[in-house]
Amino acid sequence: MTFVMSAPLVEFRNVSFAYEEEIVLRDVSLTVARGQVVAIMGGSGSGKTTLLKLIGGQIRPDSGEVLVDGENVGNLGERDLYRLRRKLGMLFQFGALFTDLSVFDNVAFPLRERTNLPESMIRDLVLMKLQAVGLRGAARLMPAELSGGMARRVALARAIALDPRVMLYDEPFTGLDPISLATTGKLIRELNDALGTASIVVTHDVAESLALVDYIYFLADGVVVAQGSPDEVRASEHPFVRQFINAEPDGPVPFHKPAAPYAADLGLEAANG
Amino acid sequence: MVNVLVNLFSRIGAPLTRGIVKLGFACRFFIAILRHSPVSLVRFRLTMREIWFAGVLSVLIIVVSGLFVGMVLALQGYETLVRFGASSSLGVLVALSLVRELGPVVGALLFASRAGSAITAEIGLMKATEQLAAMEMMAVNPVARVVAPRFWGGVISMPLLAAMFSAMGIFGGYLIGVQLLGLDEGSFWSQMQAAVDFRLDVMNGVIKSAFFGVAVSLIAVFEGYDAPPTAEGVSGATTRTVVTSALVILALDFVLTAFMFRGV
Amino acid sequence: MKRGMIDFWVGLFAVAGAAALLFLALKVSSQSTLAVNQSYELVANFDNIGGLKVRAPIKSAGVVVGRVNAIELDPQRYVARVHMAMDARYQYSRDSSAEILTSGLLGEQYIGITPGADDKMLKSGDTFKITSSAIVLEQLISRFLFSKAEGGNKDSTEAGK
Numbered sequence: 001m002t003f004v005m006s007a008p009l010v011e012f013r014n015v016s017f018a019y020e021e022e023i024v025l026r027d028v029s030l031t032v033a034r035g036q037v038v039a040i041m042g043g044s045g046s047g048k049t050t051l052l053k054l055i056g057g058q059i060r061p062d063s064g065e066v067l068v069d070g071e072n073v074g075n076l077g078e079r080d081l082y083r084l085r086r087k088l089g090m091l092f093q094f095g096a097l098f099t100d101l102s103v104f105d106n107v108a109f110p111l112r113e114r115t116n117l118p119e120s121m122i123r124d125l126v127l128m129k130l131q132a133v134g135l136r137g138a139a140r141l142m143p144a145e146l147s148g149g150m151a152r153r154v155a156l157a158r159a160i161a162l163d164p165r166v167m168l169y170d171e172p173f174t175g176l177d178p179i180s181l182a183t184t185g186k187l188i189r190e191l192n193d194a195l196g197t198a199s200i201v202v203t204h205d206v207a208e209s210l211a212l213v214d215y216i217y218f219l220a221d222g223v224v225v226a227q228g229s230p231d232e233v234r235a236s237e238h239p240f241v242r243q244f245i246n247a248e249p250d251g252p253v254p255f256h257k258p259a260a261p262y263a264a265d266l267g268l269e270a271a272n273g
Numbered sequence: 274m275v276n277v278l279v280n281l282f283s284r285i286g287a288p289l290t291r292g293i294v295k296l297g298f299a300c301r302f303f304i305a306i307l308r309h310s311p312v313s314l315v316r317f318r319l320t321m322r323e324i325w326f327a328g329v330l331s332v333l334i335i336v337v338s339g340l341f342v343g344m345v346l347a348l349q350g351y352e353t354l355v356r357f358g359a360s361s362s363l364g365v366l367v368a369l370s371l372v373r374e375l376g377p378v379v380g381a382l383l384f385a386s387r388a389g390s391a392i393t394a395e396i397g398l399m400k401a402t403e404q405l406a407a408m409e410m411m412a413v414n415p416v417a418r419v420v421a422p423r424f425w426g427g428v429i430s431m432p433l434l435a436a437m438f439s440a441m442g443i444f445g446g447y448l449i450g451v452q453l454l455g456l457d458e459g460s461f462w463s464q465m466q467a468a469v470d471f472r473l474d475v476m477n478g479v480i481k482s483a484f485f486g487v488a489v490s491l492i493a494v495f496e497g498y499d500a501p502p503t504a505e506g507v508s509g510a511t512t513r514t515v516v517t518s519a520l521v522i523l524a525l526d527f528v529l530t531a532f533m534f535r536g537v
Numbered sequence: 538m539k540r541g542m543i544d545f546w547v548g549l550f551a552v553a554g555a556a557a558l559l560f561l562a563l564k565v566s567s568q569s570t571l572a573v574n575q576s577y578e579l580v581a582n583f584d585n586i587g588g589l590k591v592r593a594p595i596k597s598a599g600v601v602v603g604r605v606n607a608i609e610l611d612p613q614r615y616v617a618r619v620h621m622a623m624d625a626r627y628q629y630s631r632d633s634s635a636e637i638l639t640s641g642l643l644g645e646q647y648i649g650i651t652p653g654a655d656d657k658m659l660k661s662g663d664t665f666k667i668t669s670s671a672i673v674l675e676q677l678i679s680r681f682l683f684s685k686a687e688g689g690n691k692d693s694t695e696a697g698k
């Protein structure tokens with residue numbers, strides 16, 4: 001991929017964020033350009049979803065700036081935020097389809113809510129988006145009748161309904177069988193290249209993302225510990241990256257949660273005796 | 274001594290503070306609902322679906338309960354009235370009890386447990402499965418699109434359901450009093466009509482049920498929206514909706530009754 | 538649930554609710570308070586109103602012609618001042634009288650009006666000249682017993698002579 005590095009579509013400048021006392025992100029900086037697919041990798045609870053929420057403006061950074069298409073998300077009022085969100089599409093971890101609407105109505109939802117298009121045109125657009133994810137035949141089904149992989153693809157069709165400029169994927173591979181997983185990965189890449197978006201994929205699936213993405217950030221305890229292209233990552237000697245890629249149980253990410261010495265906990269050392 | 278006091282205050286203080294914070298959030302939420310209400314009234318179809326969900330689906334339990342409550346009232350009332358030779362006032366007793374108190378109050382209690390809990394569960398699940406977050410990311414305000422229609426659906430349904438409850442109850446009273454116990458049908462209805470005042474009794478009952486409708490609907494949507502996004506969180510919120518609604522209905526009923534029938 | 542079905546059921550629900558309200562309005566209750574533009578106010582003072590309540594009916598020859606609007610105590614003369622909303626269709630001469638009556642032995646109390654013969658009519662805000670107070674049962678009984686006792690005494694003294 002040789003894209004001219006124009007102004008990045010998404011940029012984090014020294015962003016920190018905490019829920020009450022718990023610091024989730026610490027001085028995070030990253031950039032995503034148009035046409036790029038970028039992966040954010042890290043263990044559970046490392047702050048990946050939080051990072052996506054910052055882009056969508058659902059939460060605001062405590063310090064630093066989050067820029068989307070040149071606008072500082074943290075400073076926008078409600079109205080401007082809603083305007084900005086039209087440029088974003090997000091795929092939630094388990095699809096987050098509206099359970100009381102059919103597949104067709106789910107995909108039509110953003111079109112009906114955000115545009116004044118006539119129903120006939122909405123119909124065409126919905127079928128087009130469903131065709132793109134290969135599920136035009138499922139238009140009449142209800143979400144409860146879909147498998148996990150299909151639900152994820154319908155959600156993807158819904159996310160791209162308004163032709164977003166930035167796509168956000170929250171763990172799109174979790175809980176999918178190998179075939180659905182490969183299908184989803186292929187779709188993410190194809191959609192990104194066809195629509196000319198910038199994509200951010202939050203994941204801990206190493207193999208799939210190394211094949212898929214242009215650049216990778218490793219997140220641990222809210223800090224970017226390593227970054228690079230897939231080739232650089234494969235060649236990396238960074239202990240955290242090695243542990244992550246080779247799926248080793250112990251390393252910089254310890255197997256044991258910090259605790260008092262085991263023996264003391266069991267009362268073997270008669271400490272207070 | 275000072276320590277004991279500090280301890281006491283922090284013991285009571287924490288839940289109290291949490292309660293006040295929650296109440297404040299509920300007030301803010303109520304204002305947000307009102308501010309985002311035009312959508313649910315302009316696009317009335319959204320509210321329509323919620324009237325179906327909260328109102329139509331509650332009709333059966335309301336109608337059946339109303340019938341039985343009226344029949345029991347008539348049986349019990351007859352026992353007492355007949356001792357004073359006043360059994361012809363049975364219709365009055367049944368109608369006044371239902372129209373003033375039981376229709377609005379029992380109707381609202383049933384509404385809270387049938388529709389209120391369902392609304393809480395629905396919104397809570399939408400939150401737990403990130404449907405609300407997804408909506409927000411699509412630049413659609415969940416308060417306008419999900420919460421306000423459910424609120425208005427409940428507010429519109431409640432007085433209609435309470436009226437149905439009272440009407441069915443009076444019919445039940447008629448079945449027992451006239452058909453079973455053999456009271457004179459003419460005096461049953463005419464005494465009732467002479468003693469029950471439309472404005473003071475019927476309209477005040479309707480006003481009561483409108484207040485209850487606002488209270489129960491607000492509690493239901495709020496608890497759903499505020500629920501922790503987990504399975505236990507949602508089930509806990511559902512229970513809280515029923516319990517809080519019941520308490521608020523009874524307290525509100527006392528205040529409204531004292532206010533409406535003062536000096537009569 | 539199809540849209541059409543929801544519309545149908547919600548429509549039916551609205552009709553059923555309206556029918557219930559109509560039933561309560563027409564069959565169960567009556568409009569006992571008169572609208573302001575169809576009524577005029579008369580006042581009557583009573584030494585004792587007994588158990589008369591606001592909203593009690595005003596009857597003339599057994600027909601309801603008004604309602605008690607308000608009851609207050611006149612702080613100068615210590616009499617009860619009763620305000621009545623009268624149906625504008627019925628007028629009463631100035632020498633009509635108002636009395637507090639009881640329906641049945643223990644029933645509710647109401648005001649009965651006996652029309653007079655004067656050709657001047659009472660106007661809105663006027664006061665009845667002739668009234669008679671409620672019969673308070675306790676007083677009645679004690680008076681009865683008292684007189685009985687007195688009569689009894691007389692009998693016994695006569696017998697003793």
Ligand SMILES: Nc1ncnc2c1ncn2[C@@H]1O[C@H](COP(=O)(O)OP(=O)(O)O)[C@@H](O)[C@H]1O
Pocket residue numbers: 019022024042043044045046047048049050051
């Ligand atoms: N709404 C919240 N309130 C408080 N803490 C939260 C909230 N959401 C997430 N957290 C905490 O923030 C940390 C990061 O969460 P998250 O970004 O969801 O992690 P990830 O998506 O990488 O698994 C976790 O420790 C989590 O407990």
Ligand SMILES: [Mg+2]
Pocket residue numbers: 048049050170
């Ligand atoms: Mg996450």
